[in-house]
Amino acid sequence: MITNKTQPLWSYQEAAAFLGLKLGTLYGMVSQRRVPHIRLSSRCVRFEPRALEAWLSERNVQPRPPQL
Numbered sequence: 001m002i003t004n005k006t007q008p009l010w011s012y013q014e015a016a017a018f019l020g021l022k023l024g025t026l027y028g029m030v031s032q033r034r035v036p037h038i039r040l041s042s043r044c045v046r047f048e049p050r051a052l053e054a055w056l057s058e059r060n061v062q063p064r065p066p067q068l
Contacts, residue, residue, distance in 0.1 A: 009046035
């Protein structure tokens with residue numbers, strides 16, 4: 001069941017723009033299963049915006065404190 005709170009799924013172009021990646025890079029990451037995606041069929045891939053946001057925040061690297 002779809003509710004009106006559900007965000008629409010993104011295409012490769014929309015996800016690549018959000019992530020700041022070239023389209024070919026995103027295709028490669030999907031084929032290597034390095035980025036969260038939904039495969040609707042063998043040739044149809046979509047991306048859930050919230051999953052991509054969570055994936056990005058998991059990869060946030062905190063800076064080291066300065067060494068004296």
